[in-house]
Amino acid sequence: MNAPLQAETLRREIPAACLQSLQALLGDRLSVAAAVREHHGRDESPYPAMLPDAVVFAESTEEVAAVAKLCNSHGVPIIPYGAGSSLEGHLLAVQGGVSIDLSRMNAVLAVNPEDLTATVQAGVTRKQLNEAVRDTGLFFPIDPGADASLGGMAATRASGTNAVRYGTMRENVMSLTVVTADGRVVRTAGRARKSSAGYDLTRIFVGSEGTLGIITEVTVRLYPQPEAVSAAVCNFPTLDDAVRSVIEIIQMGVQVARVEFMDAAAVRAVNLHSKLNLRESPLLLFEFHGSPSGVQEQAETVQAITAEHGGMDFDWAERPEDRSRLWTARHNAYFAGLQLRPGCRASTTDVCVPISRLADCVRETVDDLDRASFPYTIVGHVGDGNFHVQMLLDPDSQSEWQESEAISHRLVERAISADGTCTGEHGVGLHKMQFMEREHGAEALALMRSLKHAFDPNNILNPGKIIAW
């Protein structure tokens, strides 16, 4: 599959003097080896790799600042690299330059259990952070699936299955240390839970995908590990019944920790993959966090509401092993989907709409997908109105890629018409740039561009991503 690049692909020449200075600075932590560049010129998107000219492995904020100063003075692009798990071409070196790998900056710098905060270097992954704080009785909830780095999660404004309860990186990053294009070091905020002291630099950098600054440290909020956790699963005759249930559950004030949707095809896929016998109709999976009596009460309320909307086969469990049995379907959905078509490669969409528009948006998308020449599944973070279509494509078929892109375009158009967004959690990267003007309008895009020009006047920070220069 040859996903065409719609970005600026003007490759700049990296001056020998710049490379020499980087070498002097970093020694053998500078690499120009093809395999290393290849590894850093791709992500989990369907795009073919576009290699940086060099890769540096930074070990401190000061080193990142020194690299930025050097590259800025030579007009050489810098692409921050964390765990490599982004999905939209964020990491491709479309203009060449230096990939700055932050994975060695993996120290947990501070855990403050009384304040429910932790400060980590950008290369720390979410699983590593949760290991580090486990003994405090706290946890970091954001879970995008991949074991992404905290810096990368902040940079893409990531979220995942429990955003409905705990929010996204937007709500959970308290402060960042950022290196600017010209190598200054900025801390965006203190650790107070709230502040009205001037412009919100933290949230300017959250979601900026390395185009406004290089995130080197992240302070995040932690949450008490829930005293009790329970899970429930329920089938519905139609998607609409499932969505109606979720709307009512949320309006009732039930604080579900997760509520995930799977379409019949996704259920069929996991039945095949994991030898389950789930009813092959739209399915909701719930998770509840709270006190033992609280989670029981939540489950009872949810059962009553789902029953009013045609819910079937309601099942719930409190013991960890029973909970994982119920959630097997969701955990295996992605790989089960892939196995519906052996050898395929998936292209995944990421629209998010107001929940009142979700059922219509999914239904119209299903009508469109049912005319496609390839199979697909749908899963969704239904409490947020965010859903992913997994289109299972022949990697050698250019026509399937084009067909999937056309479906994706129509889906994005549908989502934006419903006052939604082209990307709920994956970010823009290269792949969603084409939708930015449609979503935001020319005037908003002009403001974004003026921000980019102000923060990165030489266009060295991950150039060619989010918005065209």
Add this chain to the structure above:
Amino acid sequence: MNAPLQAETLRREIPAACLQSLQALLGDRLSVAAAVREHHGRDESPYPAMLPDAVVFAESTEEVAAVAKLCNSHGVPIIPYGAGSSLEGHLLAVQGGVSIDLSRMNAVLAVNPEDLTATVQAGVTRKQLNEAVRDTGLFFPIDPGADASLGGMAATRASGTNAVRYGTMRENVMSLTVVTADGRVVRTAGRARKSSAGYDLTRIFVGSEGTLGIITEVTVRLYPQPEAVSAAVCNFPTLDDAVRSVIEIIQMGVQVARVEFMDAAAVRAVNLHSKLNLRESPLLLFEFHGSPSGVQEQAETVQAITAEHGGMDFDWAERPEDRSRLWTARHNAYFAGLQLRPGCRASTTDVCVPISRLADCVRETVDDLDRASFPYTIVGHVGDGNFHVQMLLDPDSQSEWQESEAISHRLVERAISADGTCTGEHGVGLHKMQFMEREHGAEALALMRSLKHAFDPNNILNPGKIIAW
């Protein structure tokens, strides 16, 4: 009391041609009457009024855009005006210009109960919004005390007593319509609950105090009215015991809706004012939202934890009339404080620190205040680490003002040293500008300034506020 202005006070001349064009645009909704200008040249801060040259009463986003275009072409300042309830000199026309009163833009444009959102014009007040959504079973939680306009609350990143549960305007504004300095109209986001589609324009304008754009419409999140509400009150031997209790309560995962602190002086003031017999020692007031059994469980957990920390006289109530009895003290604290010194004017601080540093910060502040020549009280949003010292000053005494400013400086220094902020919820305006470099550092301030320059190149948007040009 003559609070000296430390801002740029370069008054610009408003060209006659600009005034004539505004008159042609707005007719009798342009006023240059002294009384109208006087009313719009002040806020609830201790500063004397600084009058705008003219006041316009806008009735639509298009009118605001036309005014901005005109003023921008003439280099004339614009100061957005909502309910006039800001506290730090935000509204003073330090460089003259046009106050643009948005209070007539008071339409509730849309309520979407299924999505838990409402969209209002900027002049709608929080009480008006809550009236408008009452029948939906939803409410808008942010309560800064004053019946502020939603536009003003967004512009100052306001919060209040229940931010510990529901967050601040930062978390609760979903989208804004903003008029830029040169009169373009931008909508900052759709209504999806989350998005990773580019720079976070919404949060760039939240907290920008009219210096980056003029907010004309606000889309906010709503919440289900809690099925049950209960309240509790508890005294402690020391502040430290009270704060330790709150830290433990939050770490246990009890989702208190409000938890307010009052010092012994504040309790004494309300005892005098409202003929109560509360023990005159540090006091915590709680409010719980949830199901009937949930709020009972929360109150029991809180009682157990407070008992371990020397809590005394624990009292709790579920019926509305009993709840208001418990909360009388907090509701009357501000005016009761004022009556400790008849004829005084209050100067109020607003620092916010990580909760682990709160007890030390308050204790050191009390030591400082106890040497002052005027009385004071302290109340605080203790779950957020935000507290207000109410210093009761002789309005005719310049020396008391200077003394209070010196105390305020030391308090801010203490808060920033504790990784906190000079303002948790009141904003910067004029009064806190002096602390911005100390809090953020020169490099972060330079980034903020470059943002201001990019969005408002002629410096017409509330000039002389937040940061010096």
